[in-house]
């Protein structure tokens with residue numbers, strides 16, 4: 076039997092739409108073994124709600140790796156979920172990364188890691204969650220001529236991600252439908268300049284002006300119609316001393332970057348502002364994850 080731990084992730088990281096992401100210290104656990112018939116058990120997030128047959132996302136990800144290796148066998152999969160579903164914290168990427176890594180280990184590791192990165196990106200549709208879910212850290216990734224090219228580096232231990240997580244689900248598919256097909260050149264320049272400076276900030280560990288580097292014009296303005304309070308939460312967190320603040324992935328969670336001491340007050344304020352807009356939420360203070368998917 077194989078057991079893996081796979082982290083939550085925050086994609087986009089402000090301006091890095093579909094290419095920047097980071098792994099967070101909030102984990103799902105997946106147990107997997109060959110079994111005479113398909114079995115899926117779920118504990119925690121999604122219990123009583125998630126599909127428990129071969130169409131479960133973890134099962135499908137595992138099957139993708141089995142078929143890559145030419146194996147056709149049934150699995151028993153047990154999921155212990157802590158990552159909330161469809162909130163912008165990479166729950167689907169965790170299923171795909173964890174399911175693929177567990178299946179590959181079960182087979183004795185025939186599929187090379189870079190092939191898994193490609194298969195996972197294909198299944199998720201973009202690399203910005205699956206890459207940090209697999210390798211940890213702060214990562215930049217692109218799909219170039221069918222191959223994922225990525226770089227990842229560690230984040231400072233004292234950095235905290237304060238995530239205000241609304242109670243409602245927002246499926247990524249729905250949150251992508253509101254995005255325009257084309258954007259003004261000035262908005263593209265706005266984002267690419269900030270993305271470049273964001274990467275420089277993490278490379279050098281120098282967060283001066285990072286509040287500015289967290290800004291975005293490619294997805295947040297369009298998605299705000301789906302997330303009441305999002306813009307106010309982002310504005311307030313920045314005014315209250317967060318290092319920077321952005322929509323996490325496709326939302327609805329909003330994340331601010333902070334140091335440990337400020338984190339609880341920022342979390343409480345974010346929850347209050349969401350509530351003023353009629354949105355119930357909870358906050359979690361998350362550490363950076365530097366390991367990605369690991370075997371236990």
Ligand SMILES: Nc1ncnc2c1ncn2[C@@H]1O[C@H](COP(=O)(O)OP(=O)(O)OP(=O)(O)O)[C@@H](O)[C@H]1O
Nearest residue numbers: 132160161162163164165166167246247324325326
């Ligand atoms: N543990 C799980 N087991 C099976 N399926 C899951 C699990 N977690 C998430 N999913 C599937 O993934 C869907 C959520 O994926 P979606 O991409 O919409 O959001 P997300 O990954 O949580 O957020 P984001 O991509 O914005 O970070 C769920 O509706 C469910 O179908």
Ligand SMILES: N[C@@H](CCO)C(=O)O
Nearest residue numbers: 086092093247324325
């Ligand atoms: N880059 C993706 C992340 C969510 O899966 C998006 O914003 O749609």
